Amino acid sequence: MADKVLYTRSKGFFPSFERRPGPIKTNMHYCPGCGHGILHKLIAEAIEDFGIKDKTILIAPVGCAVFSYYYFDCFGISVPHGRAPAVGTGLSRANPENIVLSYQGDGDLASIGFNQIIQAANRGENLAVFFVNNAIYGMTGGQMAPTTLPGQKTQTSPYGRSVSSEGYPLKVSETVAALDAPVYVERVALSTVQQIRKARLAVRKAISNSIERKGFSLVECLSGCPVNLKMHAKEMNEFLDNQMSRYFPLGVYKDIADSRDPLVRPEKIFDVKQVRELLYPVKVSDGVSESFRNPSRIFTTERRVKLAGSGGQGVLSLGYMLATMGKLRNFNVSWLPSYGPEMRGGTANCAVVISRHPIGSPLVDKDCNLLVALNQPALEKYLPTLKKNGILLYDESNARCPEDPGEERVIYTLPASDLATQLGDLKYANSVLLGAIAVMMDDLYLDEEDKVDFDRVFEEAIMECFREKETVIQNNIKAFYIGKENARRITRQG
Ligand SMILES: Cc1ncc(C[n+]2csc(CCOP(=O)(O)OP(=O)(O)O)c2C)c(N)n1
Ligand code: SF4
Ligand SMILES: [Mg+2]
Structure with missing residues (x-):
């Protein structure tokens, strides 16, 4: 009987990956048990299934997910810390055909880039945002993030996050959902199989909103960083499903995509003359002519x-x-x-x-x-x-x-x-x-x-x-x- 292949590499990924440099030749860039790998797979499968590889641009953030460019077989761009919403705005407005995926960690999106994401959400940009909330700065070795739980110990909160000193964790989904423009906001967890199945549907919903130009969608993914949280796999899942989900309740916070018409942005202007007229309302000479405001021959x-x-x-x-x-x-x-x-x-x-x-x-x-x-x-x-x-x-x-x-x-x-x-x-x-x-x-x-x-x-x-x-x-x-x-x-x- 021929073997039936149930799971294989998604075509949203490159056919082969570069391994992480170092003595252990089989290492990937992500640590074992890291939530980024799970989310990568869900996004790659959606890219393949929707057939949008040739028009998808994945914005790699500063943070562990910067490694995404080693894996995704679509267009990609790296941007400065927290700036994905601004770059994404440019990419999606310059060519509305682009499917722009903004992939951001909690340090990236909720700390240095918080204003950026709120403004982009409020403008209703046509972006699908995947927000990986692992309650910590993973890449830099486990510092406190805006989403670190009260009492949670990190490198920079060794006695536990104190709400009287550092304030409360930022609830991004709730904040974004409170704005008028966003069409879809859901918080999921990359923990058990059941939760990952829900996450898979949420990822697809956000991408399909983008394809239909419905505007801004955000999927917040509670995600494990077992290395920095110093937990093994089982503990990590329990932390996500019990402690994190208690503070950051899972579920759909907003879903109004069906009631929205596709976005229509102002027409693109490619005509150089028209651009000049708009940019330079005061007429300046196109060449060195007698009519130039400075008649001298200098310069x-x-x-x-x-x-x-x-x-x-x-x-x-x-x-x-x-x-x-x-x-x-x-x-x-x-x-x-x-x-x-x-x-x-x-x-x-x-x-x-x-x-x-x-x-x-x-x-x-x-x-x-x-x-x-x-x-x-x-x-x-x-x-x-x-x-x-x-x-x-x-x-x-x-x-x-x-x-x-x-x-x-x-x-x-x-x-x-x-x-x-x-x-x-x-x-x-x-x-x-x-x-x-x-x-x-x-x-x-x-x-x-x-x-x-x-x-x-x-x-x-x-x-x-x-x-x-x-x-x-x-x-x-x-x-x-x-x-x-x-x-x-x-x-x-x-
Ligand atoms: C402008 C700027 N400030 C600070 C840093 C240092 N830095 C690199 S990654 C990172 C935090 C990333 O954390 P997060 O976004 O939560 O991603 P994770 O690694 O946890 O997935 C910081 C502060 C930087 N690269 N650039
Ligand atoms: S440090 Fe944390 S977030 Fe980064 S790859 Fe490792 S487990 Fe994932
Ligand atoms: Mg993080």
Whole structure:
């Protein structure tokens, strides 16, 4: 009698899996008894049975489920912690044919990404969300999660979660179901066979809602993390079915999909002209024509500038002054500061783009035309991003001229910090460097008529940036002219 194969690998999975690297060659990425494996199987089978492999995008979170991309044979994308609802929104709106599955842990969805999921649910995005609630941060070794039970011991709550200190566990299904937009919310448990069968139906219901474009569905899965909870399989199931289910009752919290019509979103716009008209209500020139608001011949092509140094050196204001100049002379400009810990004495940088045309990207990570380096680390880090024939301007009080500056670079320098200190305050170093930028522009870009105008525009930019602080304005203008007097072009390679 021929063997009858009852269970086999779902075609929603790859034909073969990479094993987890390490000494034990048979290990998978998930620990034995982990709930993620069970949910993976339920989703993979649904993908196969619905025949949607070619239009399904599974968003892998930060957390143990990031390993999903080793297993699922559909489209996949990894996103930053908690950001699956935002990325999912983009994926589903850009192409409503996409079936977008947002797979998230409790740390990912209920902690760092809680606002994201609530907003996406409230907008009724066409997403099927699978929320794995294992009451702990599994991947990072068992820290307390927003869903950790009262009294539950974790690495970061060794005496048990105290509700008077850490508050109560977040009830995600109840919260999402209370919103108007979501169409389906159910909480299931990945424990006994009976519960897993219910989970299987819930997974299918959420995916079928997505296929029918009914909007937002969420399936919360109470799931085991036996390794971090230090339980064997039987204990783990008992924990899920008795303790977790008592706090997080299982069941359907909302199911109104049948009463909703399929979502209709605004029509997609692929026409470039139409997009431009919407994005740029003020008409800007498509090319360098007589009608351009700045009739001068300067900057016929886009100028991309990187300014970098240490926090506190005025790098961001220097970039801002430069962008203001462009703005004052009717160019399109962008100024992109890099904030964050860098503001506290580390490195600081910003990017400025000045263009006659609409600016595509404000990032200046490569093909930089001008690098202004206020210290040595900034010079070394960003020199490789400078274009061939690009211009380097550096503060020689803090940085050395590179021995090999690369292909045909034009180099300007001056001791900006020393000159500023002589002027009474190191913080004027940025305006001293602005003076050096003026020299560089005089040499390379400006004709006689423009030169006079540009001194004026530098002054106007300083005035606009330090508005109403008369002494500061005067000192910065003074610093600007000191920079102009002292800047020198030192070499041109090649
Ligand atoms: C922005 C950011 N913050 C913190 C981390 C560290 N981190 C990695 S996984 C994780 C928690 C994951 O827990 P959960 O979402 O519950 O997934 P599980 O592993 O339990 O399935 C954290 C905090 C990170 N990778 N990125
Ligand atoms: S640490 Fe926990 S959640 Fe992560 S794979 Fe292991 S059992 Fe699963
Ligand atoms: Mg977790």
